[in-house]
Each structure stands twice: as C-alpha cells, then as structure tokens.
Amino acid sequence: MTIPVSVDPIDVLRSRTSEKWAEYPDDVLPMFVAEMDYPLAEPIRRALHAAIDRGDAGYVATTNPLPAALVGYAARRWNWDLSAATLLSTADVSMGIVEILRRVTSPGDRVVITTPVYPPFFDLVTEAGASALPVPLADTGSGLRLDLDALDAAFDEATAFVLCNPHNPLGSPHSAAELARVADLAARHGVTVISDEIHAPLTQPDAVFTPYLASSEIAAAKGFAIHSASKAWNIAGLKCAVMVATGAEPAAILSGMPLEVTWRTGQFGMLASTAAYTDGQGWLDSVLDALASNLDLLDELLRTHLPEVGWRRPAAGYLVWLDFRGRGWGDDPAERILREAGVALSSGLGFGDLGVGYARMNIACSAELLEEAVLRIAAISPGPAAE
C-alpha cells in the first residue's frame, strides 16, 4: 500500500522561485519544464534540513555515500549489479553528456540523436564541439521506436550516439533487444553510446526499464550511462548526476577526468540524491500512482473534449507528447495554446524532426489543474487563428 501524495497548495506553488512557477504570470497554467508540483520527499527534506543545521554546504567530499546509494538502488530496482562499476558524479546529466562527448569525439564529429528528442541534446552536442546527426524514430504502428536500420546507416558517419532511455518526450523505455542491437551496431561502427537514463526511476511498475549497460556484454564493455535522482525526486536545482561505466575503456575515461568535473557536484544534490536512492522509494511509488491516475484522467479528458488530439500513454515519466495536427493549429500549437488559453506547454518544434504540430505537456500536477488545462485548450476554436 502506498500513501497517496497530493500536490502542494497553489499558493505554495506560486511562491516557488524555480522555472516552472516563475516563468509566466499567475493566469498561465505552467505545464512545460520538467518539474513536479509534489512536495519534496520526507527523507530528502530531512537530509537537507540536517545539512543546513550543521552548516554542511561546502564542496562534495571525494569519498561520499552517493555511489554506494546508487549501487544499492540499481540492484534493488533493476537487478543491475554496479558493485564493480566506475561511478563519477558531476553537476547534472547535461554536463555528464558534454564531458563524455568531449573525450570520445573530435571537433566536428557527428553525434547521433534520435528525434523527436529532449531539445537540449542539440546544444549539448554543439557544446562538446561536435555536430548533431538527427535520426528520426520510426513509426511502427504501435508508437515511435528506434529505427535500427537508420541507425546502422547513420553510424557510418558518426562517432557517438546520445541515447535517451527512457525516451523523452515519449516516455518509452527501449527494450532489452533493441538496446542489445544498438550495442552491436555501435560496436561494429566504432560508435560510443552514452545512455541518458534520467527518467528511469519514473518507469511505471507495469513497464520494464532495461539499463543500456545491462542489455548485453558489448554494451557493458563499451558504453556509458548517466543516472540522476533529479527528475524522479524533483531536485534538479540541487545539481547532481552520476556517470557510470562498467567496461575497462569507458571506466578509464571517467577515471581520467579532472577532479574539477566531480567537484562541480552540488553538495546538497549529493546528500538529497543519497537520501532518494536509499529511503525515497516509498514517496516515488506514491508519485507513480498519482501520475498513473493523472494519465487515466488525461485519457478521459482528451476523449471527451479533444478527440482529434493523438497521444500514447507514456510508460515512464510525466511528460506527454501530444499530436495537435488534427486540430488545425499549425506547426506550433504550443504558441497558440499559450496565447489563447494561457496554458504553457513545450513547443514540439525544439524536439527536431517529427515535432511539427506537436507539443509536450507536463502532467505532474493536481487533477484540477490538469482538467482546467485541457478545458482551456479545448475552448480554442479548431482551425487557423482568426486574423
């Protein structure tokens, strides 16, 4: 039995100063950036209060409890043995991607990303001095999946692949078979795979998350993964992620990184992430329940009020990829929805190919807010905006 979690009251949410509730005026419903409206998990609150009480806000120590906490979590949750892995923390997943890319690519190299995908992937590849090679996901009839033939062809030109597992914005974990095939193809073409697994703890109990590095021996030997408690426990501002290597070569790359890379880890992030991995599963189970019931509600609301909007229920996470093309609101429905309904979604355009006519909705909010958002959107007239 999980204890139900309820969102913070609206006045508390509006008093938050991070991006989700600070970006827009009070009459806009913020359903864009990936932050959640739930209160912090009790073990995290306790860990942070205790750290403040003892003035424990210095640099993260070289030896700290986070790696062991992640090893324990991976074993319990995913039956993934990281006891012999090399784990190196840094400020966030984005920085982990850039730091690894800098070491496995040369300036101008192509790096594959599979679109539609988390928009900053484009910039992170550029920040590392490489250039993005988008490979659209393939429509299998039962949802967008990795296009293994297209990846095979693209890997001819590429040096690295930033994989999103589970995939943002679809909330789809890739299957063990798909991942193992990616590892084979990558090894054949000498491509390094970096698997961003930030959404993994948010996989619903009826779905399966396979860590990329656990999908095959080749994946384990050659690949990198990046984990973080930041998305699942809503602590992105505390700045903490962990780069993972299980093979000798990638482990040597992590171990060779300058101390500065790991010193960028937030001390509060390290303490909060340790608490999350150690004692935070009860809270996360409640959140997963609340998200599942919001997805049921969204299903009912869309059927009733916006039947032309296409979507697939995500198996992981709280982001929903909505196809507004049937409503006739043009290439960027999020722009019209913000202007006419006062609901802030993420524009599909930033997600690359296949984002035209789409928008992403964050449903980690109260049922009331979700309902109001859908009703406001449904009140916009179908077809092009009046001049």
Ligand SMILES: Cc1ncc(COP(=O)(O)O)c(C=O)c1O
């Ligand atoms: C797939 C993915 N990777 C990375 C990030 C950003 O993570 P961080 O804040 O740790 O850089 C996000 C944030 O939503 C994300 O969805």
